[in-house]
Amino acid sequence: MQRTMKKFLLGASVVAGISGIAGAPAFAGSLTGASVSGVAGTDYYIYKQVGNQTVRDDSASLSTVLKGSCAVAAQACNPAGSPGGNVELFANSEKSPLSTSNPLQVFSALSNFLGYNTTTSLTGQIGGKNITLSSLNALDWFGGGAASVKTALSTATTSIQRSAAINPLYNPSNFATQWFENTLSQYSLLPSTTIGKKTLFNTFLLAGGFQRFSDPNISYVNQDPDGLIRIGLAGHYDVLSLLGLPGNTPVQASEVLKVSYDGNPAQYKYGYTAAHSGLTELSDGKSHNGNYELAIQGAQPVPEPSALLGLITVGGLVVAKRKLNKR
Secondary structure (H helix, E strand, O other): OHHHHHHHHHHHHHHHHHHHHHHOOOOOOEOEEEEEOOOEOOOEEEEEEEOOEEEEOOOOOHHHHOEOOOOEEOOEEOOOOOOOOEEEEOOOOOOOOOOOOOHHHHHHHHHHHHOOOOOOEEEEEEOOEEEEEEOOOHHHHHOOHHHHHHHHHHHOOOHHHHHHHHHHHOOOOOHHHHHHHHHHHOOOOOOOOHHHHHHHHHHHHHOOHHHHOOOOEEEEEEEOOOOEEEEEEEEOOOOOOOOOOOOOOOOOOOOOEEEEEOOOOOEEEOOOOEEEOOOEEOOOOOOOOEEEEEEEEOOOOOOOHHHHHHHHHHHHHHHHHHHHHHO
């Protein structure tokens, strides 16, 4: 009877230990301690999900807004709307004085952008490691060439001089040119001649194109058990009009995100495949209708203390059971 009771108690303890492991998350799977640099409502916007829409609410909780995901099924997030809300970094990128729709002010707006070296960043921890997700500025796009072109624009007095002043920004050594050509090449839209490429590049440049792709909307940051970090960006399912290009074929391209993880060199991340998010932004009825998922390889998360305790407990119980069986 005593032996039977010991076996019963031991078995119950093992079940309890295993249940504790299953009930507690074994790995850190999402962003914690999130904060955003700058001023809410100016440097960044927060959009919360309300039904099948995203609604701007700069006082919304970051932990709630960033808790989404996108399990893609048949080119749509499943369930629809699962990416949730998002945080838009560099929210003033498409506003005066950094951008304009007035053709008489495009060179002035570009000059202002070339001198803008501030970034807006979402920071936090994932899997116990620090991660920073940032917007881009002119230095990221054009390197040291931004300052010299800004100087040249300040002394140019005619449209011909201004056009000549911006030509050095088309340079295969800078990220702007590499990204622009790579993006157009994805859809066979890149001209074959250098003059054709430069003309299209300058058109995009003066239309505020680089400002438009500098302000990523982050909808979630999650980590798989193998360490892969998945970052969701809310965007347009079709960006053809944003690129200033003619045509009817949908073009997909995410905004660009700068990622710094665990003290390693920063990476520029972007993608060309969108899923239907099942969401639209309330004010315009079309933004945020696409979800782009970017990824970086992170360190494999360390099991949480509760999980380690459970493993140790089960291990001890197994040893005890073996000893009991020998009696």
